[in-house]
Amino acid sequence: MRKLFAVAAGCLVAFALVALFDFIGSALYPVSGDINAADPATLAALIASIPLPAKVLMVAGWLASPLGGAWLALRIADGHWVGWVVTLVFLVAGLVNQAMLPHPLWMQICAVVMPLLGGWLAQKLHHKPYPGEPLLG
Numbered sequence: 001m002r003k004l005f006a007v008a009a010g011c012l013v014a015f016a017l018v019a020l021f022d023f024i025g026s027a028l029y030p031v032s033g034d035i036n037a038a039d040p041a042t043l044a045a046l047i048a049s050i051p052l053p054a055k056v057l058m059v060a061g062w063l064a065s066p067l068g069g070a071w072l073a074l075r076i077a078d079g080h081w082v083g084w085v086v087t088l089v090f091l092v093a094g095l096v097n098q099a100m101l102p103h104p105l106w107m108q109i110c111a112v113v114m115p116l117l118g119g120w121l122a123q124k125l126h127h128k129p130y131p132g133e134p135l136l137g
Contacts, residue, residue, distance in 0.1 A: 002077050003077040005076065005077070006072075007077075007085045010069035010071075010072045010073030010085075011086055013065075013068050014068060014090045015093075017065040017069065028053075040102070048104075055104075062110060062118070063118045065118065068122075069090065070083035070084070070087050071122040071126055074122060083123055083126070094111040094112075097111070
């Protein structure tokens with residue numbers, strides 16, 4: 001039950017972090033005009049019009065989000081696989097996003113590489129024993 005909670009909490013944190021990065025990007029670089037989400041041509045033009053710094057901030061969120069979520073899951077449950085489950089959930093969501101929205105090729109590549117790198121970094125940053133805890137116990 002603890003591992004299931006860890007995965008759920010990690011996913012929640014990962015998606016909250018990516019929403020935060022997207023919010024910051026849209027606050028710094030607001031999109032003007034009428035957005036018709038049902039029209040693929042409008043979406044393609046919208047994504048093409050987003051300035052490069054906003055796209056880089058979005059990609060940074062794709063790294064930081066699974067890193068934070070996977071690290072939290074590892075901290076809660078200590079199961080090596082819980083961090084990778086959070087990373088995989090985030091990766092699948094990112095791939096679905098890429099299939100629905102026409103991102104540039106470099107962002108499509110980053111949508112795969114960044115979550116995997118974030119999950120790997122979470123595994124490397126998660127250390128046991130925790131500070132203040134005994135080595136055995």
